[in-house]
Amino acid sequence: AQSVTQPDIHITVSEGASLELRCNYSYGATPYLFWYVQSPGQGLQLLLKYFSGDTLVQGIKGFEAEFKRSQSSFNLRKPSVHWSDAAEYFCAVGDTGGGNKLTFGTGTQLKVEL
Amino acid sequence: DAGVIQSPRHEVTEMGQEVTLRCKPISGHNSLFWYRQTMMRGLELLIYFNNNVPIDDSGMPEDRFSAKMPNASFSTLKIQPSEPRDSAVYFCASSAYTGTSGRSTDTQYFGPGTRLTVL
Numbered sequence: 001a002q003s004v005t006q007p008d009i010h011i012t013v014s015e016g017a018s019l020e021l022r023c024n025y026s027y028g029a030t031p032y033l034f035w036y037v038q039s040p041g042q043g044l045q046l047l048l049k050y051f052s053g054d055t056l057v058q059g060i061k062g063f064e065a066e067f068k069r070s071q072s073s074f075n076l077r078k079p080s081v082h083w084s085d086a087a088e089y090f091c092a093v094g095d096t097g098g099g100n101k102l103t104f105g106t107g108t109q110l111k112v113e114l
Numbered sequence: 115d116a117g118v119i120q121s122p123r124h125e126v127t128e129m130g131q132e133v134t135l136r137c138k139p140i141s142g143h144n145s146l147f148w149y150r151q152t153m154m155r156g157l158e159l160l161i162y163f164n165n166n167v168p169i170d171d172s173g174m175p176e177d178r179f180s181a182k183m184p185n186a187s188f189s190t191l192k193i194q195p196s197e198p199r200d201s202a203v204y205f206c207a208s209s210a211y212t213g214t215s216g217r218s219t220d221t222q223y224f225g226p227g228t229r230l231t232v233l
Contacts, residue, residue, distance in 0.1 A: 034221070043118075043205055043224035044157075090157065100145055100211045100220050101170060104157045 002027045002093045006105035014113045015083050021076040021108050023065075023091030032094030033074040034102065035065055039087045047089075050074065061085070086112045116140075118225035120206050126231045132194040135228045138187055139208030147222060148181055148191050149205040157205075163189065164211050196232045203227045 003026040013019055025031055032051050036044040048059025055067040065076045074091060088107045095101040119138040127133055139146050147162040161171040163183045171181070178197070183189040193200055205227045209220040 036224075043226045044207075045224070046221055049221060100164070100209060100222075101147075101159060101162060102222060103159075106156045 002031070002095070002103050004091050004093050004103055004105035006089075006091055006108050008108045009106070010109045010111065012111040012113060013081050016080050019076075019078045019081045019085070019110070021089050021091075021110070023074045023076065023105060024072050025074060025091070025093045026072065027093055030069075031074075033065075033067060034092040034094070035059065035063070035074075035076050036090045036092065036104075037061075037087050038090065038107075044090060047076070081110075081112055083112045083114055086110055118206055118208050118223055120204075120225040120228050122228060123226065124229050124231075126233065127196055128233050129197055130195045131232075132192065133196045133200075133230060133232075135191040135193075135204050135206075135230070137189045137191070137206030137225060139189070139206070140223055141187070143208035143210050143223075144186065145209045145211035145220065145222075146183060146189050147207040147209075148189070149207065149224075150202045151205060151227070152202045160191070193230075196230075198232045201230055201232050203229050 005024045007022055034049045035047040037047050038044045047063050048057045050057045050067045057065050063078050067074050088109050090107045091105040092102040121136045144165050148160040149157055151157045160173045161181045166183045181191045206225045207222040209222045211220050
């Protein structure tokens with residue numbers, strides 16, 4: 001079965017600094033990978049997704065992620081963080097065998113210092 | 115598009131009472147997912163439907179939980195009787211499942227959630 005690990009529970013960065021959130025997955029074939037963001041009291045919103053092709057994926061709000069098969073990683077990056085980016089970020093991997101179930105990581109809480 | 119609609123947004127009830135959570139998926143989507151989110155356990159998939167048929171209910175914690183999808187535009191998650199440990203935020207999500215052989219590429223769209231408190 002697939003699994004996702006987000007090793008950082010909390011991350012604090014200064015506004016304007018760069019950001020990288022880590023995500024490692026376990027999956028037997030080429031995975032479908034997702035990053036979602038959850039603001040306080042809100043549902044999850046899709047930031048970006050990787051299915052195939054170019055390993056560098058662009059998303060909304062200036063985020064990007066790079067799929068690295070050799071490292072089983074799909075890290076999320078942003079060159080300059082804004083205070084409004086403070087939220088919880090979830091990495092997810094798609095189901096095996098043609099299904100459409102997602103397995104989510106435990107999330108990384110991002111705090112932005114002004 | 116209105117997105118995924120959940121009701122109520124907040125529910126406070128007493129232990130032993132029946133609770134019904136409702137979800138209206140995005141029009142045209144044929145997959146629906148129920149999740150539960152708590153501080154201790156994170157985001158857990160409870161059950162999901164494809165074309166109104168339950169596909170995987172292995173995440174439903176026990177017989178007190180049941181879910182139905184009588185038609186493509188409505189689903190319910192019922193807890194009877196409710197217990198304090200059921201307190202959580204319950205999310206509904208929907209996607210446009212292609213159902214073809216091989217891999218699905220469908221994105222799940224989440225509703226705003228129902229915050230349930232069982233006293």
